[in-house]
Amino acid sequence: MMFDWSILFLVVVAYLSVLFFIAYATERGWVPERIVRHPLVYTLSLGVFATSWSFYGSVGFAQSQGYNFLTIYLGVTLAFILSPILLKPILRLTREYQLSSLADLFAFRYHSQTAGVVVTLFMLLGTLPYIALQIRAVSESAQVLTQQQTSVPLALAFCLTLILFAVLFGARHISAREKHEGLVVAIAFESLIKLTALLAVGLFALFGVFAGPSGLETWLQQHPQAIDALYRPMQEGPWSTLLLLAFAAAFLLPRQFHMTFTENMDEKALATASWAFPLFLLLLNLFIPVILWAGMEQNIATSADYYVLGLPLQANAPWLTLWVFIGGVSAASAMMIVTTLALAAMCMNHLVIPISLHRRFITGTNIYRWLLWGRRTLITIIILAGYGFYLILEHNQGLVQLGLISFVAVAQFLPGIIGLLYWRRATRSGFLVGLSAGAIIWALTLLVPLLERSGILLSGIDLAQLLRTQVDDPWTFSTFWSLSVNALLFFGVSLFTQRSNEEVEAAQACCMDTFNPPIGIVQAKSVGQFSELLSRIMGKDMAQQEVALALKDLGLNEDETRTTELRHLRERLERNLSGLIGPVLAHMIIDERLQLDPLAQVAFADSMRFVEGRLEVSQTELKGVAAELDALRRYHRQVLHDLPMGVCSIGPDQVIINWNVAMRLISKLEGREVVGKKIDQLPDPWSGLLGSFLRTRDRHLHKVHTSIDGRSRWFNLHKAAIDTPTGSAIYTGSNVILLEDLTDLQTLEAELAHSERLASIGRLAAGVAHEIGNPVTNIACLAQELGYVDDEAEVKNGLAQILEQTRRISNIVQSLVKFSHSGVVEEHTPNPVNIRECIEEATQLIRLGQEGKQVNFINDCPAELMIMGDKQRLLQVFVNLFSNACDVSRSGDAIHIHDNSDDRKLRLRICDQGPGIAIEHQERIFEPFFTTKQPGQGTGLGLAMAYNILQEHGGSIRVTSELGYGSCFILVLPKHHPHTIHIETLS
Amino acid sequence: MHHSKDNDKPIDKVILLLLLALFLLVSPFMAWWANPSAPWYRPYLIWLFIIALTWWLQHRTRRP
Structure with a gap:
């Protein structure tokens, strides 16, 4: 066929x-x-x-x-x-x-x-x-x-x-x-x-x-x-x-x-x-x-x-x-x-x-x-x-x-590739000398004889004859000599020659077990500058296309200014250009156009990210103790990541290193957007909130109020300096901030306070009825009398009395309305509060509720005593304290309000003549829902609320009591001096 | 914490597999299996055995 x-x-x-x-x-x-x-x-x-x-x-x-x-x-x-x-x-x-x-x-x-x-x-x-x-x-x-x-x-x-x-x-x-x-x-x-x-x-x-x-x-x-x-x-x-x-x-x-x-x-x-x-x-x-x-x-x-x-x-x-x-x-x-x-x-x-x-x-x-x-x-x-x-x-x-x-030709690359992957000491000279020697032996032993046999070359050099060797198998002969000489020269010359800095850097990139982060930051400060600098060598269109491609590869925006991200952009550009024009030229162009500032310190966050990235890649290669340590590291990182409290760590250069899930949920800012940025590059209110907290000496801030998207939020902030037992210099100056979202708790507290206020009003209701009932009866009597009176002067007198009685009713109603003011969560802007007036007002309210019981309030508080705070909430403190004092007082007892203030602190002692509080109860009376009253007579929130309100005002409350001799509540609050400047929030 | 029994994987096993393959292919052991009285397909069986071990190793490494 x-x-x-x-x-x-x-x-x-x-x-x-x-x-x-x-x-x-x-x-x-x-x-x-x-x-x-x-x-x-x-x-x-x-x-x-x-x-x-x-x-x-x-x-x-x-x-x-x-x-x-x-x-x-x-x-x-x-x-x-x-x-x-x-x-x-x-x-x-x-x-x-x-x-x-x-x-x-x-x-x-x-x-x-x-x-x-x-x-x-x-x-x-x-x-x-x-x-x-x-x-x-x-x-x-x-x-x-x-x-x-x-x-x-x-x-x-x-x-x-x-x-x-x-x-x-x-x-x-x-x-x-x-x-x-x-x-x-x-x-x-x-x-x-x-x-x-x-x-x-x-x-x-x-x-x-x-x-x-x-x-x-x-x-x-x-x-x-x-x-x-x-x-x-x-x-x-x-x-x-x-x-x-x-x-x-x-x-x-x-x-x-x-x-x-x-x-x-x-x-x-x-x-x-x-x-x-x-x-x-x-x-x-x-x-x-x-x-x-x-x-x-x-x-x-x-x-x-x-x-x-x-x-x-x-x-x-x-x-x-x-x-x-x-x-x-x-x-x-x-x-x-x-x-x-x-x-x-x-x-x-x-x-x-x-x-x-x-x-x-x-x-x-x-x-x-x-x-x-x-x-x-x-x-x-x-x-x-x-x-x-x-x-x-x-x-x-x-x-x-x-x-x-x-096959024998490509085998000459074996020493070079092994050096590339596993021997950082290998040098360019070693590689070139070894490869050249191997190539010459290959050519003499295999290529030249082939060309001779084809009649292209007339006579060549017989290497076997030179070496006085009998060649039975040309492949083994050629492979042995070319590879041996190649490998010996590669290793020998490498040991006796020095590597350039670029070679050291490339060797580190090739050997995956190295963890040295890159050094220096890019001098260009924006993406626009990148395009502009590159366009001088490769033309505007190509520069813009390459920068756009690199940005797309990295998922970055054109307005990126983070130094770390800009250095990544530089690396990506070099790699992309390497795919286009080869690694050496790409490196030359990038090195020349997008120069690094070698003296600038690389952000600690960047070094961390580099090492973490390397560990991610080499995870499967780790073994033994290294694998266990890596597992431990991952576990600890996961703990921080999953902590139901915002965690944010900040390097010595004010760059954010860590931003956990809770932080993301609270701030609505993704970790990848935030990590690597400086604190002051964060959007409002986070740059102000975290930045100012980092600058203060306080390690804790309580109930800091801020507004996010028009909604009020409250946070507790805690801060700690990160110190390492080894005293490693790179960690010095790092901080971790914990952010506790109190907004829900604050809302609940406000609702409870409102309930307590309503409960107080309920307790006052009988007294109020009595207080209002008297003037109403008086008005009714006066009105009846007016019907029989002709004298104009008496009529006027009657009307004046009626007006007086209505003013009295009006005052009572006003006090109640003020007291029951809405408990919805809102910002409490601190104002100067006159403590004596506040106590007087609370006394009036309490008197409304003391039906038939005659308790004497003796207020020794000076009229000029002022503090910064929220009058409404302070009024609540006094109402709660006086209400408790009245409850334990008998008719005719006195409640003393003493003043022991000094230049900086206001100290009030509110003492009653009641039966006193047992020691075991003294420790618990400020706990929410703790009460010694009969069921239905108290919520157990009054003192807890007073405690919280005073804390928010930077003050405190404690009790001293002896059974049979009454109790004294001691309130301490920072004094207000009109010439001092106060922070905006209650903290 | 994840205490892996795979702590020694996969590189160690790769090296072990290579050593086994070298033992089969370039040690004096080769003289034993490569003798003319053996069936003609014996080299293929040894080759298949090495491939099967490589597959098994890959399979184990990939398993979470």
Whole structure:
């Protein structure tokens, strides 16, 4: 069976069109989000690892190297086992700092543009043979199907279509900071095609050639050398070397790095991939030995590399053959597209931008457009360079050989990446020297011999001869020497060289166990200044767009002025620019334009937030005592957070560090809006309330009144200076404020006071009736008399008496009305109160209630005695006290009001001649609802209320009593001097 | 306070799993399982065993 070129060409075009459609449909949102973001799609997209080498070359590799072919996938399995400590930290770094390639990562860590350039050039050199391999695989597979020699037009058409696809779907966005969902789904689809094609051929070999497992078993018994040929090379061949190479390739190859980190949409998907991706590789390779044996059994005419295609072809199965051909195209196209995208991003960031960005800024070019087209041009150049490499390479190299050259190349990044993640002492010089040495050995041992064999180089240097070593296995030889020299120089040179400050900072960012907060604050004081400073270098439009994007990412407003938030904005801008133009240039631009004031102290709140953020991220990595301490910290933080009382801690720089749930509910201010702000930046009334309390020496303020949204609120405020047993300097000057909302209690108290007042009126009612009854009787008598009197003088006298009696009634009613004044909660503005008048008024009220009982009030209080307060409430105090005194007095007893005041304090003693109060009752009489009266005769609130009112006035009350000798209540209140200034509230 | 029995997770277990995988794949133990008298699919079984352990570890780590 043979296929025509045109059919194969159409198949390739049709398949790539399907890919276009899948990518397009995903980008347009036609594919549901849950599918696009499903971990299995991500896992399948990692299947880009399996290229033509895996698809076709594995069978040939198995034939020459037995089960050594499995090392290429077992190495990947080992790397994915380590995903929590190897891949996850890299993923976090790339996401957090917008690093789109390995060159970005190294340039960021070693803070060196040179590092980026060296990595990019080495990666290009190491990957071009691999791209050539893919083109060769497609072209040779077509030759197998057409049984013709030349396939250059198909290879070229294939390359051109891939350029179109990569440009349309891989370079759709301006920078690598945006994800290409269409590309991810298309690559996942390609993996599915590869898997199904290989499984189909495997099943065909098992059931079509061997007639099932039992037939295979029989064949193996007849050909014991077949199994021996698989197992023997494991003992003799480069098993360990290949495992190491595949381990490195699993995440360092440009295409793997791109799909694993740059296109990752969900960090959790990596956890699924850690087992699902090795499982995918296992399924992909499950039938490789069976296909090999079936090819041997059938005597397929092609090389073992193409048994996968030869089997269905020889069996005249056209559909299966085409399916396998498409699988091969999938393997090649996926690798080429993703590798090219990754390399284009690297070349753009590290070769093109450093040379020409400045000029573009000066000429006012639209940078976004320039970046987009720059990447697209690079994609085209790289694929065409791969095609050129394919044309000049000798075709007698096995597929695996070309792939392994790239594997050894990327393994040179292993020392650098380990240093990046786990060794802060690693330096730029160490990295560059080590990598360069490794690259030179790699080139001398693998690349030069390849070019020699292809006739490009006439003669090279034979390193093995120089070292007087017999080379049995070029891979082990090259890997051992290049990696050993690389690693030794990396560690040796790092130990003998110094790191720059930027390197130290980047090393801290890369090693997750560091907790040093950033230093310095941004000199620009507003978002507007950010735009203005950046526009001087990148133009107004780009500066505004970048600032707007960074603000959106952080959820900040344009009117943001908090220093902490502005520094976050600066960091975000640098990261976003890093995704656009690479980390080194981004750092340079931000450093130059948005300078930090290194002398300014970072807000303590900011340092706290930084450390807390780090702890949140590294929570799962903590163990042992650290994990227990972290759990303890979380518990204590939660206690503060959930405390049913407002808690707000303030750093020495007056910046708010903590704002708990109760505080949020009371103030209606969200913690994230408030934390990091200075106290005086809070909206009213909080800045005044908390700020003035922080400045006063008082540690407690009681019943502070304030108005929020037109509603009266009362708070108790408590304050404590935060001190640490260790005397740590950073905590010095910090304070914690507790806020107790008393509004409900105050409302209740006011209602109770009102009830008590009404109860007093009730008790007074009989006396009032009596008092009013007398003048009314008098008026009635006078009115009757007036009817019989003709003398005008007597009439006038009568009327005057009536008027006198009505005035008397009016006075009584006025007193009652004043006393029963509404008890609704309202602000009590303090006024000067004459105590003697207040006592007189209370006495009059009490006399109304003392029906028939003659108690003498002796008021010794001087007429000029004044205090600041609320007359109405003070009147209540005296009414309550006198009422109690009258209740225990007999007719004819006296109630004395003595004055013992000094210059500052007013001291009144109100003494009765009653039976006295038992000692055990003296301690409790100020408690609410405590009464010694008969049920129904007292509420038990009178003295409690007097106690509260006096406290609110800054005074106190106590009792001295002796059974049988009466009781004395001693009231102390601050005196009012007309020239002193008093605070607004009763506190 | 949350006293986790997972205090030693997950990194320690990852390292243990890697050591086990290395023991299976690159120690002299390999010479025992990789001999020609063994069934052809034995390397796949060992591979599957390592994958299953990785899945189990992930499953445990994710569980709250």
